[in-house]
Amino acid sequence: MSDADKPSPQQLVDHLFRHEAGKMIAVLTRIFGIHNLELVEDTVQETFLKALQVWKYKALPDNPSAWLMQVARNRTIDLIRRQQKQTNISDELSMRLQSDAELAIEQLFLDTEIADSQLRMIFTCCHPALSPEDQVALTLKTVSGFGVQEIARALVSNEAAIQKRIYRAKEYIREHQIQFEIPSGLALSDRLETVYTVLYLLFNEGYNSMKADELIRHDLCAEAMRLCKLLTEHKVCAQPSCFALLALMCFQASRFDSRLGEDNTIILLQQQDRGKWDRELIALGYQFLSQSSTGSYLSVYHIESAIAAEHCLAPDFESTNWNTLLRLYDLLLIRKPIPIVQLNRAVILAQTAGVATAIDTILDIPGILELLDRHYIYAAVLGELYRRAGNAAESRRLLEKAYTLTPSLAEKRLLQEKLAAIA
Amino acid sequence: MKDFMFIFRGPSPEDLNYTPEQYQAAMQKWFGWIGELSAKGRYVGGDPLVREGKTIQGKKPVVTDGPFAEGKELLGGYIIIKAESLQEATEMAFGFPDFEVEGSVEVREIMKMTMP
Numbered sequence: 001m002s003d004a005d006k007p008s009p010q011q012l013v014d015h016l017f018r019h020e021a022g023k024m025i026a027v028l029t030r031i032f033g034i035h036n037l038e039l040v041e042d043t044v045q046e047t048f049l050k051a052l053q054v055w056k057y058k059a060l061p062d063n064p065s066a067w068l069m070q071v072a073r074n075r076t077i078d079l080i081r082r083q084q085k086q087t088n089i090s091d092e093l094s095m096r097l098q099s100d101a102e103l104a105i106e107q108l109f110l111d112t113e114i115a116d117s118q119l120r121m122i123f124t125c126c127h128p129a130l131s132p133e134d135q136v137a138l139t140l141k142t143v144s145g146f147g148v149q150e151i152a153r154a155l156v157s158n159e160a161a162i163q164k165r166i167y168r169a170k171e172y173i174r175e176h177q178i179q180f181e182i183p184s185g186l187a188l189s190d191r192l193e194t195v196y197t198v199l200y201l202l203f204n205e206g207y208n209s210m211k212a213d214e215l216i217r218h219d220l221c222a223e224a225m226r227l228c229k230l231l232t233e234h235k236v237c238a239q240p241s242c243f244a245l246l247a248l249m250c251f252q253a254s255r256f257d258s259r260l261g262e263d264n265t266i267i268l269l270q271q272q273d274r275g276k277w278d279r280e281l282i283a284l285g286y287q288f289l290s291q292s293s294t295g296s297y298l299s300v301y302h303i304e305s306a307i308a309a310e311h312c313l314a315p316d317f318e319s320t321n322w323n324t325l326l327r328l329y330d331l332l333l334i335r336k337p338i339p340i341v342q343l344n345r346a347v348i349l350a351q352t353a354g355v356a357t358a359i360d361t362i363l364d365i366p367g368i369l370e371l372l373d374r375h376y377i378y379a380a381v382l383g384e385l386y387r388r389a390g391n392a393a394e395s396r397r398l399l400e401k402a403y404t405l406t407p408s409l410a411e412k413r414l415l416q417e418k419l420a421a422i423a
Numbered sequence: 424m425k426d427f428m429f430i431f432r433g434p435s436p437e438d439l440n441y442t443p444e445q446y447q448a449a450m451q452k453w454f455g456w457i458g459e460l461s462a463k464g465r466y467v468g469g470d471p472l473v474r475e476g477k478t479i480q481g482k483k484p485v486v487t488d489g490p491f492a493e494g495k496e497l498l499g500g501y502i503i504i505k506a507e508s509l510q511e512a513t514e515m516a517f518g519f520p521d522f523e524v525e526g527s528v529e530v531r532e533i534m535k536m537t538m539p
Binding site: 010011012015016017018020021045046048049051052053054055056057060145146147148149150 | 436437441442443444445446447449450451453454457458468469470471499500502
């Protein structure tokens, strides 16, 4: 790194405010209660406001994160003091309660407690009684510090709809007195499953979204990984499945930049420049994968990360170990007997058993005719297999169908190329 | 070189309802501007003003509570810079980051009192 590239002292860490917002909201919720989320969010706003006003005329403090936390803590103690004054007790008792409260508040601002509070917030936002859409929106707002318009942009929705989801989720939490806690005992693994699902949803929203812009998609993937890593760093939540999910995200994310060409066209796995895959992320993926291989429980994330690892392992498309992949997909199908897994398995089958077998397998998927009519991916994959089988008419019919179904311009371009190749 | 005061008016950030990412972006722009002035040795100092205040006026002075102005008229802070002329100071004020949120800069030379 040359001197000119070195970040100047006045450079903020990427997403500092987002990450600090998540931390502060979690700590303050622990203090004021989940029913006071509005007060908590106002306090965070006040803290940022103060930072903006003071920092912009002066130098950035040595430790911006600590500075923000200090301001939030002082403001909190101030608010608690004011509330204490309103109770009907003697000055002496009030003083004693106050010093107890201040001590407790100091404790909650310690790093280990901050991490603990953040996990409580994740569990609360991912409460199974909330719908997946509400879980994702609330998590992005409350845990990740995204603004409403940023969430709308990321989830390709509008601000009013996101506002409504967040409002609805907060109301539910308040009315049903959802506890702000890390579940324990038997409930923990069930609740963790829901958290994994939300994080995976978040990641996929970023990885696969066909409409959102690249920048916000990248943010979403990075955020899902950050939260998943947070889970793995907590003694109770660091379950093997959690490491497996994180490994899966690393493997997928390593291909993030090689999936799209310069003009935003999709580059298929087969044609991707494997030299562009992020080796650092792949190495991290293997590290987390090995950390996931303890215990006797094999989660879907174990299988899916093994599949992703298998792709990363092959130096080129031709040397992919299709037999191993097929075995992994067979395993996955037992755990997740859903059409999309059957479709992906058929793609592998085309490599091991031939295109005809793959086509038959797809045609055997229950409800396939409706799926072909509704979801572009089924028509696109089957159309491609027919092309390889030499059935031009059937191939053209399906690819044209896929073309009308996909909202993505990049997909349309890819399908167009294929259609041109048949003609 | 003479000293000039840049007086900032504009909506308070609390009215802009920034998201954390927008706070960060706003901060980064200010760092860019103030940093550039500092690097050239032109930045003397500055402070934000607290929003709440009082106004005293009238022949029989009457005290009224602030805020004194709405939205873009609100006085938010000031900085002092060094420049050769009002012309140069005015050019330097073009780096002010808050024009796009309807902020404004008033550029005034600070009058130096010299002993007779």
